[in-house]
Amino acid sequence: MTFERRTRWVVEPSLAVELGSLKLANPVMPASGCFGPGLAPWLGPNRLGALVTPTVSLRRLRPGGPRCLVETGGGLLVGDAAGPTVDDLVDDLLPKYAPFRAPCLVSLGGGDSSELGALAERLSGERDIAGFELNLAFRGVDGEALGSDPDRVERMVRAVVDRSELPVLAKLTSEGVSIADAARAGEAGGATALTVAASLPALAIDVTGQQAPVAASGYLCGPAARPLALALVRRVVRVVSIPVVGVGGVSTARDAVELLAVGARAVQVGTATLVRPDAMARIVDGIALFLRQEGIGDVRDLIGSLERGSIGRATPEGPRATG
Amino acid sequence: MNASELLPPAEARPVSDRAEVLANEEVGPLTFEMVLRSPRIAERAQPGQFVMVTAARDGGLTPVLPRPMALYDWDPDAGAVSFVYRVVGEGTHLLSMRQPGAQVELLGPLGQGFTVSPTIRGALLIGRGLGVCSLAALAVRLAGRQVATHVLVSARRHELLLGLPFFEHLGLEVTAVTDQEGTSLLPVVGSLLEQVLDVQPLSQLFVAGSRRLLDLAVDLAASIGAEVQVFQTAPMGCGLGYCGSCALDGPGAVQARRLVCRDGPVFRLRPSADPRMVGR
Numbered sequence: 001m002t003f004e005r006r007t008r009w010v011v012e013p014s015l016a017v018e019l020g021s022l023k024l025a026n027p028v029m030p031a032s033g034c035f036g037p038g039l040a041p042w043l044g045p046n047r048l049g050a051l052v053t054p055t056v057s058l059r060r061l062r063p064g065g066p067r068c069l070v071e072t073g074g075g076l077l078v079g080d081a082a083g084p085t086v087d088d089l090v091d092d093l094l095p096k097y098a099p100f101r102a103p104c105l106v107s108l109g110g111g112d113s114s115e116l117g118a119l120a121e122r123l124s125g126e127r128d129i130a131g132f133e134l135n136l137a138f139r140g141v142d143g144e145a146l147g148s149d150p151d152r153v154e155r156m157v158r159a160v161v162d163r164s165e166l167p168v169l170a171k172l173t174s175e176g177v178s179i180a181d182a183a184r185a186g187e188a189g190g191a192t193a194l195t196v197a198a199s200l201p202a203l204a205i206d207v208t209g210q211q212a213p214v215a216a217s218g219y220l221c222g223p224a225a226r227p228l229a230l231a232l233v234r235r236v237v238r239v240v241s242i243p244v245v246g247v248g249g250v251s252t253a254r255d256a257v258e259l260l261a262v263g264a265r266a267v268q269v270g271t272a273t274l275v276r277p278d279a280m281a282r283i284v285d286g287i288a289l290f291l292r293q294e295g296i297g298d299v300r301d302l303i304g305s306l307e308r309g310s311i312g313r314a315t316p317e318g319p320r321a322t323g
Numbered sequence: 324m325n326a327s328e329l330l331p332p333a334e335a336r337p338v339s340d341r342a343e344v345l346a347n348e349e350v351g352p353l354t355f356e357m358v359l360r361s362p363r364i365a366e367r368a369q370p371g372q373f374v375m376v377t378a379a380r381d382g383g384l385t386p387v388l389p390r391p392m393a394l395y396d397w398d399p400d401a402g403a404v405s406f407v408y409r410v411v412g413e414g415t416h417l418l419s420m421r422q423p424g425a426q427v428e429l430l431g432p433l434g435q436g437f438t439v440s441p442t443i444r445g446a447l448l449i450g451r452g453l454g455v456c457s458l459a460a461l462a463v464r465l466a467g468r469q470v471a472t473h474v475l476v477s478a479r480r481h482e483l484l485l486g487l488p489f490f491e492h493l494g495l496e497v498t499a500v501t502d503q504e505g506t507s508l509l510p511v512v513g514s515l516l517e518q519v520l521d522v523q524p525l526s527q528l529f530v531a532g533s534r535r536l537l538d539l540a541v542d543l544a545a546s547i548g549a550e551v552q553v554f555q556t557a558p559m560g561c562g563l564g565y566c567g568s569c570a571l572d573g574p575g576a577v578q579a580r581r582l583v584c585r586d587g588p589v590f591r592l593r594p595s596a597d598p599r600m601v602g603r
Contacts, residue, residue, distance in 0.1 A: 033565075033566075034565070034566075035565060036561075036563060036564050036565025036578065037564070037565075038561075038563030038564040038565060038585065039563060039565070041336050041337065041338070042339065054565075054576070054578065060574065060575070064570065064572055064573045064574050064575060064577070064580055065570075065572055066557070066558070066567055066568055066569060066570040066571075066572075066577065067560070067566060067567035067568050067570065067577055068558075068568070069388060069558070069560045069566065069568050071385070071386050071387055071388055071413070073385075074384075074385055075385070075387060076387050076388070081567045081570070081577045082575065082576050082577055083576050083577070084576040084578060084579065085576070088575070088576050088578075088579050092579060093578070222384075222385070222387050223384045223385065223387075251384050271387055273561070274387060274388060274389070274560055274561050274566065275377065275379070275384070275387055275389070276339065276377070276428065276430075277339060277430065277561075277563060278339060
């Protein structure tokens with residue numbers, strides 16, 4: 001008996017998105033500091049929409065201890081640690097990112113506009129850099145986050161935009177500032193897109209005195225941050241016309257879909273990669289699966305669908321990237 | 324469980340594995356040995372390597388961080404690996420509740436393991452507390468190559484000594500010392516080790532689990548021109564070299580410094596090396 005097979009042609013949904021002149025194969029990239037060459041076995045070539053480097057500074061900023069990570073309810077407190085200098089990046093890190101074959105965004109950190117401008121100029125000539133992400137959570141000389149003052153946001157963004165032809169993402173912080181004001185300032189400064197938002201300072205203490213350290217401060221990351229990210233992204237997309245990249249507690253494809261639905265053009269994944277190294281790959285696959293299940297042919301039709309009122313059916317079972 | 328002599332793998336890349344728990348038995352106060360089926364890790368593992376273990380239950384997102392566990396024993400033929408852990412917090416508590424048949428995510432094997440010199444003339448293994456477990460597979464390899472080997476196991480109390488039957492079963496000379504009996508005091512241990520030197524040659528010392536015993540080992544090694552390798556522990560986050568949690572102190576970016584997960588956990592110390600260079 002012959003068995004006749006009928007082939008059903010299924011069109012793969014398109015995952016491509018654009019951030020200004022940056023063309024990404026899909027809307028998923030790591031958050032700054034949450035990626036390294038050691039992830040190569042799980043995130044092969046062309047798997048990610050873009051790469052984001054740890055925050056780079058002009059000079060060595062602080063002496064070296066390890067980065068302190070403290071678990072807290074629903075997330076992680078991430079402490080500060082010395083990041084790469086420009087030379088570390090160019091000589092050591094960038095060559096190791098080449099096998100991933102995704103546009104590389106360099107995260108810039110500096111205390112004032114002249115440092116940032118110098119960084120931008122120094123790196124603009126490098127062949128393997130596709131753009132910059134300006135880390136506005138970086139502390140200025142007064143100890144405040146650069147991004148906590150809208151005028152300063154505009155100045156810092158302008159300082160980088162003026163010294164480089166490359167696209168500039170401004171990673172905003174909601175610390176001490178209205179995110180809408182910061183967002184407008186970023187757009188006014190010439191940013192190509194806005195990353196919303198940097199994690200917030202938080203604290204964990206151990207009253208039994210048995211843990212070391214007894215009091216640990218750091219930035220709150222992971223699932224606990226996700227509802228904040230959704231609110232901030234939604235707020236920002238309503239006040240600017242440039243694209244928004246959402247970040248904060250994205251662990252699963254469904255989390256990513258939600259951020260896209262409220263208007264993010266792309267998402268960053270941080271803590272989830274610590275949970276499992278292939279988290280970003282599973283999120284990309286999960287977004288594609290969701291689109292297929294919903295009969296959406298292009299991820300761009302999902303972006304902002306909440307605001308357009310074209311969301312509202314019960315969310316079907318989607319794959320979870322972790323667990 | 325016997326670990327057969329491992330051939331060096333052609334590809335030493337770590338893998339993620341959803342491993343089935345085969346056993347999770349108490350081996351000491353608040354101390355468990357978890358045995359899992361993971362053929363891919365079992366065939367790759369080398370003595371002194373470790374795995375990152377997901378503590379969160381299936382589908383759970385927290386606790387977020389995987390837990391680093393030194394590999395204790397493994398059997399490539401049976402496709403099984405094991406590690407020994409002490410319940411000290413939320414993650415290890417959750418692990419202690421896992422029943423046979425449950426699935427646990429493993430990431431590994433990771434890191435640089437112990438190196439046995441082709442011209443080794445005698446070995447001394449020194450382990451304190453849980454540190455002893457990282458030395459177990461090394462002992463198997465040394466016994467298999469019939470290298471004269473002495474094992475010193477130290478702990479605070481007698482019931483906290485780990486691995487004694489394991490090493491004795493291999494036919495190795497074993498000395499157990501405890502704080503309780505006063506036998507783990509450094510001068511006592513020092514003279515014990517001098518006696519070991521009387522009966523066997525020694526060219527490599529392997530130490531785990533105690534800073535003070537490491538210092539003693541370094542002094543001893545310096546006096547006889549031997550090499551020391553130390554299994555270094557550190558708080559860990561990713562296990563893959565990008566988060567900086569396990570970076571040893573020093574100048575430079577966290578990613579550029581020596582990382583216990585990537586450049587260790589085993590570090591080799593030359594006889595003239597200052598053990599303080601190794602870190603916490």
